[in-house]
Amino acid sequence: MDQDERRRHATSFGAAAARYAQHRPDYALDAVRWALENAPGPRVLDLGAGTGKLTATLVSLGVDVVAVEPDTGMLTELRRALPDVRSLPGSAEAIPLPDASVDAVLAGNAMHWFDMAVAGPEIARVLAPEGVLVGMWNVVDDRIDWVAELGRVAGDAAIGPRDVQSNWRVATADMHLPKTGVDARFGSPERAEFPHGQDRTVDSLIETLATRAGMLVMPEREREATLERIRAFLVGRNDIPDGGFSLPMLTGGLRVRRL
Template sequence: MTEQLLRSSFGAAAAAYAEHRPDYAQDAVRWALDVAPGQRVLDLGAGTGKLSATLLAVGVDVVAVEPDPAMLTELRRALPAVRALPGSAEAIPLPDASVDAVLAGNALHWFDMAVAGPEITRVLAPGGVLAGLWNVMDDRIDWVADLERVSGSAAIGPRDTLSAWRTATADMLGPVAHFRASEQAEFPHGQRRTADSLVATLATRAGMLVMPDPDREAVLGRVRAFLGSRPETAEGEFTLPMLTGVLRARRQ
């Protein structure tokens, strides 16, 4: 299964992504930015606007760039006040030194950093911040760790739990020139779910979207059965224990 197939899988599920994916913890976004309200921030690989919405909430000036037309349509529908442009991390449609921060929500791992790194450096003002944010499940909680085992790597992948995220992202910004050493931090978060809506959330993962229909239904069936067997998730709404993890570096 190629990286290109995975990264291009989301458009077919853009409406479900917009409905079921979580937003980002505001404290995480504030730490990632480390800039004052009113600063210019690029949401790169913006998807349906989950991170853009949180950026608006903390009071910064947002421009969003997204390569997938279906995802971009959902973003524009949800956030008509945000300037949203077609483009990619490897070809950013902005002038040199035009933003104070570049943030990527659950997207940095899809970038070709050999190409995207110089592009991000080009559009980022000196001293500006580059940060990736990921919403991760808190696998220190027993039932979440059990869910990970039941679901398999297609539904809960290599950056989707706290312990895996820490390892997978630690050196992600190392190859990017002209940036100081990166920092990691994690901030409490959560998403209100039911068993059905959590299944729907997991179905928007890239590994699930590219899976043959019978295999996907088998995985989702195991997840439904597991959630129905646990007192934490069997009845009504519950809070999915999460954190927003941040990887941050500053341009020299």
Template sequence: MRDLASSFGAAAAAYAEHRPNCAPAAVRWALEHAPGPRVLDLGAGTGKLTGALGDDVIAVEPDPAMLAELRRELPHVRALAGSAEAIPLPDASVDAVLAGNALHWFDMAIAGPEIARVLASGGVLAGLWNVMGDRVDWVAGLARVRGSAAIGPRDTFSTWRAATHLPGTPEQAEFPHGQRRTADSLVATLATRAGMLVMPESEREATLNRIRGFLASRPETATGEFTLPMLTGVLRIVAARQ
């Protein structure tokens, strides 16, 4: 798990270029009950979510390469080295903690109390995840071809419902989303998945070539641009007021 979580730095520029943003409606839903505007983007990566969180946002990221890319992309944002298990902020200093495609990497036995510490009374914790809309036939076919290493965290909600260490009732929602891609850029996107990044080179290339062949065989993806159907899932907890 640690190897997977630490794999992204080697592909920081590609991650910033190819990974999708979250659906705007999902971000609004995540924040709608926050008691104020102060937002922490925890495990912020290259800032894919950070830029959508308003003017009073702080980003915290443990990987130096990802943090450097975030600072390059969003020079106006306060971006700090740190982790979910050691958040470099004072007690009760933020109104919401959001994690975009990151909450499943946290050691919640340590991170849960840390998040509770930095949240103001009545604050919000929300994890957001982009997953492919595999109810569409060609996307379901792609999921079979690409294998588990390139699949997003479908089991995240059930895994983290009981792991947040916050007094509050978890709520879950999904929001339709999409990303304009070509076959080449979709392959580049899938190549930034943690499971792909830690594969032996020969296995990785074989998997990517299999994906290329599938995309070339489908009329929806063989030529030009297409919309990759997606969902942004949100798990939200509003902490009890103290």
């Protein structure tokens, strides 16, 4: 994906902010605890916070969280859902916080949209010494047969990368030069995955998949055909209850420490 296409995907969510807030999953609590376990203090930045899915989990853990989000539609939804959280307009490439002002930077399903050649030094700037940067992603658990088949039917536009490592590679693809970006400022990544799930019906799962960036930028006729194909697959499965089911997922993370 070139920079123009990445930018088009990254800025596609605002028009669907309300649906995103309603249908996107939260994050496994154990995964968020893991993300923060080595942070030197309680000050956490949720970067690219969207509508506040990860922010809400951080609030439940009692940390001192500030949310930063570039899209006005997404930020409006976050402020509506979490009015007591400090939330600021800004981006990973221009974070509106002072130097060394947070102990952890978490990015939930967002880091692959960052221009890490610019964002890497900026994240390092706002992190305290020994602070942690954690990229977190919710992915479908395609070790389950019907989920793997759903992925084949729906395609990458609706499902996205199936594993955390793929997302990390996308996020850090432009950091290959030595002594630049994250490489010069952070240690080696640690990886972990945690079981997760989202209660869905056929209709609400289709709504969820429709909020994927690849679906939002797709031509309308192609998008409708893809969603109808997904619906036909789900309705035709005998092992997917009509009344509701839990979509098997994983919350995965990659964690690096500020040098």
